[in-house]
Amino acid sequence: MNVTILQLQKRASYTYDNIQDKFAINTANKTYALSDGTTQSFRSEKWAALITKSFVDAPIFGYDKIITTFSDCAYQFQNEKIGFSSNYAIAALEKAKMAKGASATFLGVQFSNKNIDVISCGDTNLFIIDNDTINGFPYATIEGLNTNNKFINTVQLAEKQTDDSFFQKRSFPISTAAAYILATDALSRLFLKNNEAIQEIRVVKNFHMLHDFCIKYWEKKELEEDDISAIIINTDNTNTITEIIPPADFSFPKEEEQEFIPTTNSNDNSENLFTEMQIQEIQNQFNGVAKDFRQVKNKQQKIWLLVIATTVLAFLNLIFFTLSIGKKDSQENNQNQQMQLQQINNNQNTIDEQKDEINSLKNEIEQKNVIIDSFRNSINPKVDAEQNKPIQKTDNSNKHK
Amino acid sequence: MYDISNLTINSTNPCLMLFLLDQSGSMSEKFGNASHTKAIELANAINDNIYEIGLRCIGNNGEVKNRFEVAIIGYGKEDKVASAWEGQLSGKWVVSIKNIIDYPLGEQGGKPIWIQPHADDSTPMTKAFENARNLCNDWINWGNHRDCHPPIIINITDGAATDTDNRYSSLRNTVEQIKQLHTNYGNVIVLNIHISSRSGDRILFPNDISNFNDIYAKMLFEISSPLTENMIRLAQQRGYGIYDNSKGYIFNGNAGDLINFLNIGTPQ
Numbered sequence: 001m002n003v004t005i006l007q008l009q010k011r012a013s014y015t016y017d018n019i020q021d022k023f024a025i026n027t028a029n030k031t032y033a034l035s036d037g038t039t040q041s042f043r044s045e046k047w048a049a050l051i052t053k054s055f056v057d058a059p060i061f062g063y064d065k066i067i068t069t070f071s072d073c074a075y076q077f078q079n080e081k082i083g084f085s086s087n088y089a090i091a092a093l094e095k096a097k098m099a100k101g102a103s104a105t106f107l108g109v110q111f112s113n114k115n116i117d118v119i120s121c122g123d124t125n126l127f128i129i130d131n132d133t134i135n136g137f138p139y140a141t142i143e144g145l146n147t148n149n150k151f152i153n154t155v156q157l158a159e160k161q162t163d164d165s166f167f168q169k170r171s172f173p174i175s176t177a178a179a180y181i182l183a184t185d186a187l188s189r190l191f192l193k194n195n196e197a198i199q200e201i202r203v204v205k206n207f208h209m210l211h212d213f214c215i216k217y218w219e220k221k222e223l224e225e226d227d228i229s230a231i232i233i234n235t236d237n238t239n240t241i242t243e244i245i246p247p248a249d250f251s252f253p254k255e256e257e258q259e260f261i262p263t264t265n266s267n268d269n270s271e272n273l274f275t276e277m278q279i280q281e282i283q284n285q286f287n288g289v290a291k292d293f294r295q296v297k298n299k300q301q302k303i304w305l306l307v308i309a310t311t312v313l314a315f316l317n318l319i320f321f322t323l324s325i326g327k328k329d330s331q332e333n334n335q336n337q338q339m340q341l342q343q344i345n346n347n348q349n350t351i352d353e354q355k356d357e358i359n360s361l362k363n364e365i366e367q368k369n370v371i372i373d374s375f376r377n378s379i380n381p382k383v384d385a386e387q388n389k390p391i392q393k394t395d396n397s398n399k400h401k
Numbered sequence: 402m403y404d405i406s407n408l409t410i411n412s413t414n415p416c417l418m419l420f421l422l423d424q425s426g427s428m429s430e431k432f433g434n435a436s437h438t439k440a441i442e443l444a445n446a447i448n449d450n451i452y453e454i455g456l457r458c459i460g461n462n463g464e465v466k467n468r469f470e471v472a473i474i475g476y477g478k479e480d481k482v483a484s485a486w487e488g489q490l491s492g493k494w495v496v497s498i499k500n501i502i503d504y505p506l507g508e509q510g511g512k513p514i515w516i517q518p519h520a521d522d523s524t525p526m527t528k529a530f531e532n533a534r535n536l537c538n539d540w541i542n543w544g545n546h547r548d549c550h551p552p553i554i555i556n557i558t559d560g561a562a563t564d565t566d567n568r569y570s571s572l573r574n575t576v577e578q579i580k581q582l583h584t585n586y587g588n589v590i591v592l593n594i595h596i597s598s599r600s601g602d603r604i605l606f607p608n609d610i611s612n613f614n615d616i617y618a619k620m621l622f623e624i625s626s627p628l629t630e631n632m633i634r635l636a637q638q639r640g641y642g643i644y645d646n647s648k649g650y651i652f653n654g655n656a657g658d659l660i661n662f663l664n665i666g667t668p669q
Contacts, residue, residue: 012411012466040457085463089505089513093452093459146406149638189407221402225409255413260470260495260543264535 001030001111002234004242006204008214010227011252016245020045021184021229022104024052025241030111031056032231036124036184038103038151039226042094047077047102051152055108061119063164067157074157077102101155107182111174111235119169123148125188127198130178134195138168142192145185180233186226190217197222202232210244403585405631408550409664412467416550416663417495417540418454420447421529422485422516423558423596425477429520430559433653434600440518442596443557446655447473448514450555451501453660458498465499472496472536473516476529480522487516494536526562530554530575537582537589550663551584557594560617569620576624587629592649592659593621603654606636606647618652625650632662 009019020037022045033052037044050073060066082098084091105122118126120138123145128135139145150166179202183191191198197217204210210228217223410416428440435442451471458468472495475485484494489504505513537552565572582589595618604610610622625648628636636643639661 010411012413018461043461045461087463087503088508089455089502090459090463090465092508092512093455093465093502094463096452096456097459146634147638149640221404221407224407225411225413257467257497258544259497260540260546262494262536262539264539 002236002238002240004232006210006230007245008210008228010225014254015251019227021227022048022052023231024056026056031059033108034124034182034229034231036105041103042097044102044104048104050077051106059110061117061169063167067162070152071157074154077154101153103151103153106152114174115171116174117171119167121166122151123185125183127181127191128172128178129198130175137170142189145188174235176235182231184229186224187228187230190223207244207246405586408586410468410550414549415468415470417470417552419472419533419552419554421533421556422473422475423477423524424475424519425524426520426522427559427561430598432596439559439596440520444516444518446557447516449655451515452512454498455502457660465502467497467499469498470495471501474529474532476525477523478519478521482525482528482532523563524561525564527564527572527575534575534579541582541584547584549584551587551589553590555592559596560621573624580626590626593625594651595621597653601653604652605654606643608644608646622648622650635664636662
């Protein structure tokens with residue numbers, strides 16, 4: 001058998017390791033399985049890998065047995081230890097998501113000598129292309145595919161809420177001229193709308209061609225932006241398996257994360273709505289004014305500091321000067337006072353000396369007067385007596401006047 | 402060839418969810434038969450919605466994919482219409498789900514919360530829709546958003562707008578203008594969640610409410626967009642009893658289920 005596996009992750013997943021579609025093949029028992037882990041369920045890619053591997057290891061087509069096998073897988077899945085985010089909001093979401101379990105579609109096929117046995121749950125579809133005829137199973141139309149609401153879910157399995165109605169199975173006779181394509185939902189939807197797309201994908205030989213195929217239909221909006229997976233099986237005599245998947249260094253570009261900022265709304269009831277450019281301009285101007293204001297304020301602060309420092313220095317100088325002058329003055333005053341005291345003392349001494357001299361002169365005069373009197377008396381005692389009378393007479397006349 | 406049935410909401414093609422929250426004084430009244438107020442019911446509804454969106458965006462290894470951008474506009478608090486984000490997100494208009502999950506306001510009953518109840522002043526609902534119109538228009542014309550799912554506006558209110566006339570003419574006109582905005586995948590969708598003081602069963606996306614004797618309910622039902630064909634298909638596929646001509650009106654419920662009507666990759 002010639003088997004080609006094609007896979008490309010959705011652009012929003014960036015790299016192949018984020019793809020949630022999983023496949024498993026077992027060439028020994030000619031068994032192939034494809035599963036689409038649902039985007040929103042908890043660790044669905046692990047769940048998808050678990051059930052596909054389980055199936056190809058031991059293919060089962062009975063409803064009860066496959067439910068039992070998948071229930072064992074669910075038990076294994078639920079017993080894995082899980083770590084939660086340290087952000088409590090994220091942790092709350094993770095726990096809520098975990099409580100809902102993991103979901104995946106499932107499509108398993110096994111080739112025998114004459115037949116191909118198929119068992120399915122969900123919207124992963126099998127296409128049988130035989131000459132110009134294309135048959136889809138379990139869905140032959142988009143409307144049918146869109147009505148699917150069944151998935152293999154871990155919690156439902158654990159609670160025994162999964163029953164026969166979840167599965168569809170059928171056997172088809174093998175045609176050596178036919179090609180068999182297992183495809184997940186996005187690709188299935190495209191194939192059901194556009195048969196030419198089936199022929200196109202059958203000739204894809206390498207990753208470059210697969211990439212171009214997906215981009216073309218994504219851009220034309222005919223293919224849903226989802227993980228793309230297909231297993232193409234040709235029942236010829238060859239025995240080849242080709243995996244066409246993204247190379248290790250391939251990734252879709254990450255979209256530039258730009259925060260959307262409305263241009264017309266404001267946080268009040270203002271009727272004057274500004275354009276983004278005007279708001280930007282106002283912000284720039286405001287920032288400029290704020291910058292200038294800060295500069296002026298800084299400058300003013302520096303000037304104030306300078307003025308204060310100068311004033312303080314001047315004041316200190318004044319105090320020092322005053323103190324030093326005061327000290328000098330008191331010293332001088334003391335000196336002056338001492339000098340004045342000295343001078344006073346000197347003067348006092350001089351006065352005393354003068355007084356003494358005056359007294360000595362007075363004594364001398366008195367002594368001389370005594371000598372003179374004694375001399376006069378010795379020369380003319382009558383004159384003395386006479387001279388004494390007129391003197392008295394004069395005194396009386398003066399009295400009358 | 403823009404076919405919304407082929408469109409998956411993802412981090413390359415995100416969807417804008419815009420919530421309008423009635424934070425007016427009438428929200429302090431009791432909600433239905435419950436013991437709590439309508440404001441608390443509203444806060445619960447919005448927090449549940451954000452949580453549900455978060456659940457649809459969390460990938461393996463705790464990585465949150467930016468599949469949604471969320472705006473929350475509050476109206477009534479201090480008579481204003483303003484961004485209702487609180488805490489570290491306060492003042493922002495549109496926030497990616499990754500940032501929302503990174504910055505919850507707190508925790509309540511084991512679940513993160515982002516919005517607290519408020520009930521003040523008037524109900525400038527028309528003004529809120531005008532804000533929503535501007536925001537949607539800006540969002541659609543930004544980057545590759547024309548190639549994204551059209552924005553979804555979810556108005557959560559008790560219905561008593563105070564900035565319009567008795568016939569709600571200006572409110573209706575504004576909502577009609579919003580419904581004309583579109584991306585390549587369709588027109589902006591307007592949903593209304595009616596949180597009422599009246600007791601009654603939850604009603605999800607009805608196609609007829611003629612038996613309702615409530616002017617607010619009728620007005621909100623009338624201005625709500627019909628659910629798109631794709632939403633109805635996904636809802637029916639996921640087991641909801643949704644009719645072909647159902648409208649985006651919910652009575653005394655929340656829009657947590659709405660997220661199941663969007664194609665965000667395979668659910669479950």
